[in-house]
Amino acid sequence: MSLLTVGTVAFDSIETPYGKADRIVGGAATYISWAASYFINDIKLCSVIGDDFPDAELDALKAQGVSLEGLQIKEGQKSFYWAGRYHDNMNSRDTLVTELNVLADFDPVLPESYKDAEYVMLGNLTPEVQMRVIQQMNKRPKLIVLDTMNFWMDVAMDSLKKVIAEIDVLTINDEEARQLSGEYSLVKAARVIRAMGPKYLVIKKGEHGALLFHEENIFFAPALPLEEVFDPTGAGDTFAGGFIGYLAGSGDLSFENMKRAVVYGSVLASCTVEKFGIEKIKNLDKEEIANRVKRFADLMSVSV
Amino acid sequence: MSLLTVGTVAFDSIETPYGKADRIVGGAATYISWAASYFINDIKLCSVIGDDFPDAELDALKAQGVSLEGLQIKEGQKSFYWAGRYHDNMNSRDTLVTELNVLADFDPVLPESYKDAEYVMLGNLTPEVQMRVIQQMNKRPKLIVLDTMNFWMDVAMDSLKKVIAEIDVLTINDEEARQLSGEYSLVKAARVIRAMGPKYLVIKKGEHGALLFHEENIFFAPALPLEEVFDPTGAGDTFAGGFIGYLAGSGDLSFENMKRAVVYGSVLASCTVEKFGIEKIKNLDKEEIANRVKRFADLMSVSV
Numbered sequence: 001m002s003l004l005t006v007g008t009v010a011f012d013s014i015e016t017p018y019g020k021a022d023r024i025v026g027g028a029a030t031y032i033s034w035a036a037s038y039f040i041n042d043i044k045l046c047s048v049i050g051d052d053f054p055d056a057e058l059d060a061l062k063a064q065g066v067s068l069e070g071l072q073i074k075e076g077q078k079s080f081y082w083a084g085r086y087h088d089n090m091n092s093r094d095t096l097v098t099e100l101n102v103l104a105d106f107d108p109v110l111p112e113s114y115k116d117a118e119y120v121m122l123g124n125l126t127p128e129v130q131m132r133v134i135q136q137m138n139k140r141p142k143l144i145v146l147d148t149m150n151f152w153m154d155v156a157m158d159s160l161k162k163v164i165a166e167i168d169v170l171t172i173n174d175e176e177a178r179q180l181s182g183e184y185s186l187v188k189a190a191r192v193i194r195a196m197g198p199k200y201l202v203i204k205k206g207e208h209g210a211l212l213f214h215e216e217n218i219f220f221a222p223a224l225p226l227e228e229v230f231d232p233t234g235a236g237d238t239f240a241g242g243f244i245g246y247l248a249g250s251g252d253l254s255f256e257n258m259k260r261a262v263v264y265g266s267v268l269a270s271c272t273v274e275k276f277g278i279e280k281i282k283n284l285d286k287e288e289i290a291n292r293v294k295r296f297a298d299l300m301s302v303s304v
Numbered sequence: 305m306s307l308l309t310v311g312t313v314a315f316d317s318i319e320t321p322y323g324k325a326d327r328i329v330g331g332a333a334t335y336i337s338w339a340a341s342y343f344i345n346d347i348k349l350c351s352v353i354g355d356d357f358p359d360a361e362l363d364a365l366k367a368q369g370v371s372l373e374g375l376q377i378k379e380g381q382k383s384f385y386w387a388g389r390y391h392d393n394m395n396s397r398d399t400l401v402t403e404l405n406v407l408a409d410f411d412p413v414l415p416e417s418y419k420d421a422e423y424v425m426l427g428n429l430t431p432e433v434q435m436r437v438i439q440q441m442n443k444r445p446k447l448i449v450l451d452t453m454n455f456w457m458d459v460a461m462d463s464l465k466k467v468i469a470e471i472d473v474l475t476i477n478d479e480e481a482r483q484l485s486g487e488y489s490l491v492k493a494a495r496v497i498r499a500m501g502p503k504y505l506v507i508k509k510g511e512h513g514a515l516l517f518h519e520e521n522i523f524f525a526p527a528l529p530l531e532e533v534f535d536p537t538g539a540g541d542t543f544a545g546g547f548i549g550y551l552a553g554s555g556d557l558s559f560e561n562m563k564r565a566v567v568y569g570s571v572l573a574s575c576t577v578e579k580f581g582i583e584k585i586k587n588l589d590k591e592e593i594a595n596r597v598k599r600f601a602d603l604m605s606v607s608v
Contacts, residue, residue, distance in 0.1 A: 088488075089488070184392075184393070185530065185531055185532055185533070186529055187529045187530060187531050188531060205512065208509065208512040208513070209512070209513070209524075209526070211529065217602070218529055218602075218603055219602075219603060219604075219605075219606065220513075220526040220529075220603050220604060221606070222513065222524040222526065225490055225491045225515065225522055225524075226489065226491060227489055227491050227492060228489055229489070256606075256607070259605075259606040260606060260607070260608050262606075263606055263608050264608075293608050296608065297606075297608050298521070298522075298523075299522055299523060299524050300523075300524060300604050300606065301523075301563075302523065302525070302560075302563040302564060302566075302567055302601075302604065303560070303564070304564055304567050304568075304597050304600065304601050
């Protein structure tokens with residue numbers, strides 16, 4: 001099994017009530033790749049950076065089994081840069097700076113070796129770029145997961161709906177599900193959104209967990225209650241990476257396994273938020289992951 | 305087993321995005337008693353009303369096995385009245401009217417037949433009234449559960465802490481847990497609050513479910529995803545009634561059974577919010593409850 005992942009590879013400056021981190025490595029594809037790498041070692045990354053990106057970070061990804069053949073490096077240009085400040089409750093944030101830089105005219109050209117990937121994770125990017133990736137595949141992948149955000153609903157709803165019609169799993173948060181569907185009830189929203197194309201819908205609720213919808217089935221995974229949430233940046237991307245990584249690694253697309261994938265995605269996301277940026281997700285071992293899966297099982301276990 | 309429940313029996317006027325209901329029957333003890341009555345048929349209600357309260361509503365409670373010997377009826381006075389309007393998202397509301405009426409000088413005098421109850425549910429009321437009830441018991445009950453709200457933390461924190469020190473289970477929402485403990489992380493908040501006395505803490509998160517804390521164990525029950533939330537009034541009281549009713553009915557205070565009680569409390573609360581006031585919780589049957597318990601089990605079931 002191989003996993004193609006598309007998204008930003010970028011720098012972030014982050015302020016939270018617990019501290020500041022200046023120009024650290026981030027980006028959806030970075031979090032996705034790190035999270036997925038604990039389950040599958042054939043990952044193909046498609047993105048774009050400037051010549052300002054540290055070689056050591058790229059080498060670390062390669063060492064995890066991530067191919068960078070499809071990572072465009074633009075000489076003389078700068079990588080995408082985002083700066084934001086979280087509010088005290090960590091549930092909302094202000095964007096302080098967005099510099100598109102190399103992302104402004106990103107054309108995702110897939111190398112031949114990427115075009116037969118069976119699993120595709122389309123990280124948050126313009127819907128047009130996401131569609132361009134799908135169109136280049138040699139055959140329909142076994143599974144396409146797409147992550148997006150309210151910004152694209154505001155400025156590119158038509159393009160977004162076109163690409164959503166081509167995918168299998170959509171991951172968005174609760175407010176986005178309401179915006180996309182026009183329904184307040186998440187049960188009704190899920191029905192409307194699944195009628196747009198995706199057979200599966202994952203609604204991410206941050207500290208309140210995640211819901212998986214498929215036909216008339218609903219599965220809920222809580223977020224692991226944590227002593228401290230240090231930096232929520234990348235939690236959604238990490239969830240998506242853990243989710244599709246677990247599916248790609250197991251090759252099992254049953255609803256039961258989708259449920260497990262939601263738990264694994266949540267487990268990985270619970271790690272990301274405990275440190276700034278990718279610091280924690282870069283340094284996990286199987287024991288820590290297994291330990292958190294056990295905590296999840298305990299948290300949810302009841303016989304009624 | 306018998307259950308003593310203390311709280312308001314009142315009238316509510318409610319506006320939600322779905323409609324209005326004028327001067328319908330409500331009050332914490334009303335919701336608690338109805339919810340608990342599906343699990344135990346020896347309930348002793350302690351409260352106060354005016355002479356304006358409909359006999360039919362009292363008769364309906366009696367028919368469910370609720371003793372009203374401790375329900376004071378004040379001739380020539382009016383029952384407690386609350387009016388509120390919910391915002392579009394149903395998670396917040398404005399209080400439009402609060403008329404204390406008979407509640408202003410409520411002295412909860414327990415009849416002798418109430419003083420040996422093994423289970424005590426102290427619904428949301430002034431901490432002083434809650435303490436007066438505990439002081440009248442002949443012996444320490446097997447289980448005392450207390451529900452309260454931010455209002456009492458604002459105006460009577462010292463009295464509240466005194467009564468919290470005497471109880472076994474505290475049920476509050478997430479913001480109240482943060483206010484009471486001074487900790488933002490719910491894991492840390494739970495530790496601080498359990499050090500105040502209660503061995504168990506239930507944090508109610510409305511549409512986001514409920515957390516049960518005991519020693520270093522945490523259990524999470526989601527809220528049942530619903531097509532429509534019609535009126536959230538009384539959901540927390542219903543939860544508390546279902547929770548203690550299930551425990552009193554089964555007589556089992558193990559952590560495993562506490563978890564089940566959280567699920568049953570959530571099941572009953574999911575009924576309450578689907579209609580205005582007590583309309584739905586008054587008219588449940590065992591099949592509907594069993595059906596929802598099954599939906600809960602499906603929602604939470606995963607093998608990892």
